[in-house]
Amino acid sequence: MSEQRPRGPRRVVVTGVGVVAPGGIGTKQYWELLTSGTTATRTISLFDATPFRSRIAAECDFDPIAAGLSRREIRRWDRTTQFAVVAAREALADSGAVGEMDPHRTGVMIGTACGMTQSLDREYAVVSDQGATWLVDEEHGVPYLYDYFLPSSMATEIAWMAEAEGPVGVVSTGCTSGIDVVGHAVDLVRDGMADVMVAGASDAAISPITVACFDAIKATSPRNDEPESASRPFDRTRNGFVLGEGAAVFVLEEYEHARRRGAHVYAEITGHASRCNAYSMTGLRSDGREMADAIGAALGQARLNPDDIDYVNAHGSATKQNDRHETAAFKLSLGPHAYDVPVSSIKSMIGHSLGAICSLEVAACALAIEHAVIPPTANLNEPDPECDLDFVPLVARERELGAVLSVASGFGGFQSAIVLTAPGRRAA
Structure with missing residues (x-):
């Protein structure tokens, strides 16, 4: 052995x-x-x-x-x-x-x-x-x-x-x-x-x-x-x-x-974190605190500042409660940068596959870094005024990505976040 x-x-x-x-x-x-x-x-x-x-x-x-x-x-x-x-x-x-x-x-x-x-x-x-x-x-x-x-x-x-x-x-x-x-x-x-x-x-x-x-x-x-x-x-x-x-x-x-061994590298995983609100199976606080805490911990592990994030792959489930909670979480954790960073939800195209969806979203993040393209949020024709960030509506966007954040929210009060960075980019 x-x-x-x-x-x-x-x-x-x-x-x-x-x-x-x-x-x-x-x-x-x-x-x-x-x-x-x-x-x-x-x-x-x-x-x-x-x-x-x-x-x-x-x-x-x-x-x-x-x-x-x-x-x-x-x-x-x-x-x-x-x-x-x-x-x-x-x-x-x-x-x-x-x-x-x-x-x-x-x-x-x-x-x-x-x-x-x-x-x-x-x-x-x-x-x-x-x-x-x-x-x-x-x-x-x-x-x-x-x-x-x-x-x-x-x-x-x-x-x-x-x-x-x-x-x-x-x-x-x-x-x-x-x-x-x-x-x-x-x-x-x-x-x-x-x-x-x-x-x-x-x-x-x-x-x-x-x-x-x-x-x-x-x-x-x-x-x-x-x-x-x-x-x-x-x-x-x-x-x-x-x-x-x-x-x-x-x-x-x-x-x-x-x-x-000379392997091709899609991305480096530099940070991840998970939190639980320990209070509700399905309820989410309107201030987004639970998800924001997970994002902050993942960024800390990655040794990145909020302004370093070039794209956010949202949970974006299309429920009234989650989308508002998530928008608030981005504002709370990323500060003013939340209004500048592109955000999108691929659930608009492939649905919500429960436990599998977050791995599919991590794959989308790795591929977005690889190809320098941000997937869009399909069907976003009438933005909710309470969800007032750049949610990349309808059409993919070309952009070089150095650091990408993906988040998830789940029944049981779970909130998770993961950070991927481009090959060769490493925080000091």
Whole structure:
């Protein structure tokens, strides 16, 4: 077994990106969708959503055979795991790290909010005879039912694929999971517990139980006649988020490890932080204090000033409460610079994929740095006067980006922030 390296502050860079998203499978298609301002929201086709209040979502046009999965893998894995594995394969191939990773110094961390929702929903219907039987008959369940109950099975599959024998686990903090899992993986590399981490998040929760839950609290948009424009972050006419699905996985490497093998670097992750209001499952204070605290901590770790941020990738869920809270948080944490920095929400195009969305947003940030383009906020035609910042409406904007901030807000009172900087840029 390899000896553990000395602990100490180490730099962490992104050398591989893999994406499964609405509108396209793969990083290239994903970026083309975002920069075109095209929306991938539509009427739900994965099941009959007729009885529900909100009948729209951003679905992935995912063909597992075309994506390279075997029929055995398709039979065994939930859609969430399929997304994660396909994204991880792309990230590993993109990084060029396969064959150059010490198994004992390589780990896997996967985030998810809902785990294997579709398979659990389907199997419950089977074992309960469509809900008619209170005492379920487990003999009618598939042999893989145990794995569906454990999101760790998803991380295990990716660890086997990557031959990772280092730290392996799952982070599940609701809708902030996609940032929190990347932050946790970064800490493992910084602290010397690994040299390479395969990390990201996946969720495929477009199912009757999920739609019913969000219907009950009226969090999702009922704009069923206009699915393509239903997600309207920061717009005066917004009336809830649009459910989505997908995955984004990264190869995160210690900087010197990546430099020695000549790896391409998308960005460096220089700071991250998470906070909890410890007071409400869904409530957000109007002054934005909780999110502002997370932003301030992430900037402090990155050793950056608010004026150093060139772009903010917003949570931008398109709920009245969140968008106002977030606008206030930017003003509180960034000060006067909040009025100058471009901000946008890609949920306007790919919906809200719960735990996965923040990793998809981190991917968008890395690609924005790579290509010097800021994705727009689609459907922002009538700005809310209370959301009075530069939310990059409708059209992508070319701009060199040295430092990018991405934020997330989740049920349970969670608020998270992460800072990415351009390769070669490092705070003094």
